[in-house]
Amino acid sequence: MKGKLNIIDDHTSKVPALNVVSAEENHTSQEFFGRAAVITLGCAKNQVDSEVMLGVLRNNGFDIVSEVEEADLAVINTCGFLESAVTESIDCILEVGELKKEGRLRKLIVAGCAVERYREELQKALPEVDEFITTNDLMQIGDVATDKIQNLLKEAGRPYFLYDDKTPRQLSGVNYSAYVKIAEGCNRPCTFCIIPKIRGAMRSRSIESVVQEVNMLAEQGVKEVNLLAQDLTSYGRDRKGESLSMLLEQLDARGGVNWIRLLYAYPIGIDQQLLEIISSAKHICEYLDLPLQHVSEQLLKNMKRPLGRYAPRAITEYIRTIAPAIHLRTTFIVGFPGESETDIDELEKFVLEGHFGSVGVFTYSAEEGTPAALMPGQIPEQEKQQRRERIMLAQQKVNEKRLAEMLGTDIEVLIEGVHPETDLLLSGRSRFQAPEVDGTIIINDLAEEIENVSAGTIGTVEITDLAGYDLIGTLKYTDN
Ligand code: SF4
Structure with missing residues (x-):
């Protein structure tokens, strides 16, 4: 059995599943507790959390194995962003639970966003699970796994976990490419998104910590690093005097990897300095993943997404003016409550204008606990799918033209x-x-x-x- 890693972009975009569990490595502790496997569900940010847990488990006396059937201890790192992701997490827990019933698995731990969101319900419904760990308590995994649960630091129930360059982390994917989380949490008000409730307020790592981690990855042979955060462009605002531009300058000069790419850039915070660094710094890829979600002004208001100079058209044109060579990727949500035929026509027209090198289109999912789930005008699923296909088709036409321009280069x-x-x-x-x-x-x-x-x-x-x-x-x- 393999875990699925469904990358979710800005918590709204789903791409094909990738089978990855864990890289095999021997424990570094004096004691040996057994073999452990970590199954990752959800986004690339969850992958980083899993890698932190793998590092902690290894340091606590576990050998890491890539097949759960070979493990004594299984950790399932769940996703709780979409209802479908929670269902997938439960299915995975039930499947792994069978191994425990058969006596092949000694211990089953469930971690991640689904625990954060539905802890009580999961505890009642899944007696086969030995322990549940929230996203804040990843560092407990060693203690939980070795039955040495000690007093835990918890700040009044508020999310606070943030890993750094000293946190053990073992890469679980390929050895030439890695994700690096530079901040955790989000302070934005998007009405369709549950992430701020689950992950808490935005908190950034220090520039030095990120540079050190990227350096260590470079020493291990990593050539490409993709920087992640829920809201990348807010990086450093909670740390006096630090910013994304400053981080990129330092990474370009001292990071040691060939390529550094930016994923999930919230429109507010994009400025001339940032665009110039992305365009000119040797190791920063001329690439920007800029989730825009829609172009209709009314829908953007209902989504509580940026307007004015950071509205989708305005920010796209601004980027084109300052840095025309940057490859823009974006994601859109179709079928948001109240989306009319005129709204979808407007979005299709915007896409056909050809601003983007790649586009992800996702159907709206009403998530419990979000304001948008209670909004009137919910769209039937079949209609959402048709709208998605229509926007994807528009981008396909753009792609054919853009890719043809690369012939011979x-x-x-x-x-x-x-x-x-x-x-x-x-x-x-x-x-x-x-x-x-x-x-x-x-x-x-x-x-x-x-x-x-x-x-x-x-x-x-x-x-x-x-x-x-x-x-x-x-x-x-x-x-x-
Ligand atoms: S609330 Fe934050 S994490 Fe959620 S979609 Fe908006 S920017 Fe992204």
């Missing part, structure tokens, strides 16, 4: 290994293709020419053809 590519569908080809990504959410580059050289090219190599590819959302090319040279 040379592009820097991070090679990810053999292509998932055939070992005769290599697969890679460019600086403007984030993992899991954007297209890829297929390298179709002869097998003998690519057999010595390993995953994590950075090379230059000449683009020769197109394949849907992907580009096809031939490898000209590599960095090794």
Whole structure:
């Protein structure tokens, strides 16, 4: 059995599942408590939390295994953002619970956002679970797992956990690419989102802590780091004198990795200085993931999303003026309560204008505890799906044109290994293709020419053809 990692962008966007559980590694403690597996559900931020737990478990005397069937201890890191994600989490718990009934598993711990949101209900409904851990108490995992639960620091029930460069963390995915969370929590008021209630107020790590972590990742062979936060552009506001621009300058100068990419940039906070750094700093990818959610003014008001100079059209045009080379990715929600035919026409028109290199479109999901769930004018599911397809189709037309413009150009590519569908080809990504959410580059050289090219190599590819959302090319040279 493998855990699923469904990346959720800005907590509204879902992309194809990736099977990842944990990297295998031996414990570093004097004592040996057994073998542990961590199953991650939900977004990339959850993946980071799982990696922190893996590090803590390893330091507390567990060997990490990648198959839950081989484990003595299973930790399921749940997602509680969407109702469907909570259902998926429960299904996973029930499935792993069977292993416990069969006597193959000694202990089952459930952590993450679903626990934060539905702890009491889950405790009542799932007696097979030994312990529940909230997102604030990740560092307890060692104590909980080793039956040494001690006095825990809790600040009046408020979320407070924030990992740093000293926190043990073991990467669970590929060894050339990693996510780094630079802040936790969110102070924004989006009416469709439960995250501020679950994750608490925004709190940023120090610049030094992030630089140190990225340095350590570089020493381990990581070439690409994707920076994460619920609201990336607010980074540093809770720390006197620190900002995202300052962090990027330091990472560019001292981070040690080849590529640093920004995911989930809330429109407010994007300014000239930030755009200029993204455009000119050597190691910062010319890429910005800017979730806009919609373009209709009335819907944006109902969503409590930015308007005025940070409204979708205004901020998009501003970015184009200051930094035309930045590859913009965005996400939209369709089927928000009260969305009319005119609203969806307006969104389709906006997409067809071709501002974005990639777009994710997600159907609205009424989440318990959010203001939007109680709004009138909820849209039937089938209608939401049709609207989604319509906006996706609009972006497909834009993509065909944008990708065709790249034919004949040379592009820097991070090679990810053999292509998932055939070992005769290599697969890679460019600086403007984030993992899991954007297209890829297929390298179709002869097998003998690519057999010595390993995953994590950075090379230059000449683009020769197109394949849907992907580009096809031939490898000209590599960095090794
Ligand atoms: S409330 Fe915060 S976390 Fe939720 S969608 Fe808005 S910006 Fe993102």
